[in-house]
Amino acid sequence: MLCLPGFAGPSTGRTSLATVSPGALRPGPAGPPPSLLDPAVERDPYPLYRTLREHFPLVYDAPFGAWLVSRYADVRTAIEDPRLVAPPPGRTPAHQVDGPHRALASAAFRGPAPAALAAGVERTAYVLARRLAGRREADLVAEFCHWLPAAAAVAALGLPYEDTARVHAWCRTGLDHLGGHHPELDAFLRPYLARRRAHPGTDLLSVLCTARVDGRPLPDEAVTGLAGTLLGAGGDTTARALASFLANLLDHPAQLAAVRARPELASGAWAESLRRDPPLHVVLRRAAEPVGAVPAGATVACLLGAAGRDPARFADPDRYDAFRTDPGHLAYGSGHHSCPGTLLARLTAEHGLNALLAAAPDLRWAPGFRPTGEGLVSRSPRALLVRCR
Ligand code: HEM
Structure with missing residues (x-):
């Protein structure tokens, strides 16, 4: 079974799961976690993504109403985790398809x-x-x-x-x-x-x-x-x-x-x-059962935009390089x-x-x-x- 940082459950051995310390889930030195709904984020989400990856790899964003996952390895784990299912009605972003x-x-x-x-x-x-x-x-x-x-x-x-x-x-x-x-x-x-x-x-x-x-x-x-x-x-x-x-x-x-x-x-x-610039920055999931710190029924926001710029996965991630040789983006889920x-x-x-x-x-x-x-x-x-x- 896959697990997320701070999630209970056996580790898969994926690097970020093994290396995230419990302290990373507490508010960082800059105070309480920022929110996706902060107006500055829509203008430029990348400073927030960096803060999240570095200080809050799994954090509840109360104004947005979802747990945020931002590191590449964790986003990948979350979108593949069968315990995290299609989002609740009314929270389905334009591109996510539900039901039969x-x-x-x-x-x-x-x-x-x-x-x-x-x-x-x-x-x-x-x-x-x-x-x-x-x-x-x-x-x-x-x-x-x-x-x-x-x-x-x-x-x-x-x-x-x-x-x-x-x-x-x-x-x-x-x-x-x-x-x-x-x-x-x-x-x-x-x-x-x-x-x-x-x-x-x-x-x-x-x-x-x-x-x-x-x-x-x-x-x-x-x-x-x-x-x-x-x-x-x-x-x-x-x-x-x-x-x-x-x-x-x-x-x-x-x-x-x-x-x-x-x-x-x-x-x-x-x-x-x-x-570098995925058209969908957020893919939502709902926890069908408790998954570590995430309670059953909670919404999880997998931040594709943050995952694509994770320096732990991509060298010099803000740079556009058409000749890059390390594929593996998550823009398609x-x-x-x-x-x-x-x-x-x-x-x-x-x-x-x-x-x-x-x-x-x-x-x-x-x-x-x-x-x-x-x-x-x-x-x-x-x-x-x-x-x-
Ligand atoms: C660059 C263009 C596109 C991007 C970045 C993109 C991205 C995504 C992502 C991230 C998901 C997964 C959502 C999730 O995990 O819940 C998804 C699902 C889906 N996309 Fe796209 N998409 C693109 C183009 C298209 C096009 C052209 C079509 C129509 C032919 C399409 C049809 C679908 C469908 C039907 C699903 C649901 C698949 C499933 O849940 O099994 N997408 N897309």
Whole structure:
């Protein structure tokens, strides 16, 4: 059985579990533990993450209402621990999926769906990037990152391109996790479902309509729920990660040039961005039973953003290094609940980058611009102002 710092139970021999002293769980020299809800944290969470890792590796954050876990080894242990289960209703962040839909989601997105999506992603990336080609300046968040995953999903699902904006709007406002159906999206999709069930094609909606889980076809609600995940939570997370990826490369023109010259470097550059700047900073769990100091029923916040910058795991962790050779980021989670959308997300990032560089070979920051991150649970640059030519 795995255990966390200060948790009762046999040690697995993982370094941090063996080395955390009980004193580390007491308030440090600076006084009581800070909270995730401190307004300064949303502006820049990294000083808090450092304090937590160094002085409070497992601590109850009363204003946030959760136990915080911040060291890499402990975050990994916590997200893989079967005693820490899906969070309570109402505390599920946008990207976490609850209930019976989890198995369906994993099966569908790990099956043939990514292949059906790849073509849509590539086509859409080039269409969006070409629109920026003649422009002097653009905001890549509002005009590219925000649209690419959603427009690619619309294309891959075989829905009309003209409907992208309204489908995207429904998903951003109404669908925050799988199974959270948006009535307008449901009503919009139903006629397409009926047609694809009768005459399946090669698009993703047909793949989902003809998919079988445990020998049975997916019911309509499951298909619309999966389409909603793709268009909504999965797309939003990918859009945020793409924005951070572009920001990191634009901040390091030599690395950007290297990735352009050698496209095989792109997947490492993407993974490094997910380590340094994951789009989801917090993954929540609920203790199904007492786990060391954490009582049954309590919420545990696994801080992915803190884990990726842990100097005990990554050398010089604040530095973006597309050539880093020690992979192992936790941005997709780990273990049983880990993200089934990784391939799709990587394809989106790689096609997105290639398309932008093809359309705007001299892409660079607009004069004087510096990106600013925003968000606590989901975090990414608010804007990316660039010169396109
Ligand atoms: C860079 C992009 C992405 C990141 C960083 C990301 C991150 C994550 C994380 C951290 C989790 C685990 C949550 C937990 O442990 O409770 C997760 C789960 C999940 N993600 Fe993603 N995700 C991304 C893209 C996508 C996309 C594109 C899709 C849709 C195809 C997707 C679908 C899902 C689903 C269905 C789950 C639930 C899996 C389960 O509980 O078994 N994600 N994701």
